[in-house]
Amino acid sequence: MPQLITPDPRFRASFLEAVRENIAEDEYFGNTLKRELAVYGDSWHEPDGFARYVAAVREEELEAGFRPEGFVPGTWYWYVDAGTYLGRIQVRHRLTPHLREVGGHIGYGVRPTARRNGHATAMLREVLPHARALGLDRVLVTCDTTNIGSRKVIEANGGEFEDQRGEKLRFWIRTDR
Template identity: 50%
Template sequence: MPELIAPLTRVHRSFLEAMAEFQSEGRGGTDDNTMVGSEIRTYSDRWATPEAFEQYVTELRADAEEDSPRPVGYVPGTTLWYVDGDHYLGRLAIRHRLTPKLLEWGGHIGYDVRPSARRRGHATAMLLAALPIAFRLGIDPVLITCDEDNVASEKVIRKGGGVYEDTRKGKKRFWAPTRPLS
């Protein structure tokens, strides 16, 4: 059964296959400002070796710590992978706070499902599993954004309790509660 977990090296092979799928659909170019795109540009030439992949996993996990080094303008973030056993299905990141840019464009939560695993409810399951984690991080409500024309992602956000606020710079913005229902 799929689950949302902290990044682990055991999914190395499947992770590489997923990144190849993302690259095949054009992800990773200089105009791809997503988490996956940025990481493909930064790490894809190093991921193949187990040692480099272990270092990547260590860096992802450390990014959740307030005092970890990160680029200027970036905030601490908890990265979680959605896996079924050793099979990597997707990723989700919870940004611990909003910068002005994240308030306009990126939000607290971003997610990606590998192309071969789409349209099976994984994005919804990831988001629903992540909301209590965001609450434990002290985030309530969360801002989640999607492109204006991304109907599938909008459906996921609405299933997660997202309430539409407005559209800015081509991004629809939704606020979703993270507090458990009483």
């Protein structure tokens, strides 16, 4: 049964398969995967290099942790089933003006070969208690106006439409669901 976990080096092979799928589809989880490839891509194939990547991802949740300039603390979770990496979701601990406009508190992605199986809906539902534990009573989740699948995921989790800003739809979800 799929579950959310903190990033774990044991999923290296499956994670790298998912990366190859995303690259083949020209999908980069916003720019996250491009940034990660630039910094860690050369070392991911070695167990020690991938372990360093996982440690860095987990450090991003610490207030004093290392993360890209201008980024807020954010906690990553991976969605896995047995030994297979299915996707990831991040809860950003607070909003910057930019995140308030287009990024929101939560971003998620499912690997191409695992889509249309309800994983994104389940990931979002399962991460809401974690967001609540961070003190967030409600979270902002955004999606592109053309991303019907993501809109359905957000609405299935109680997303209340607030407005459209440019090419982004903005929804609020209560974390006490």
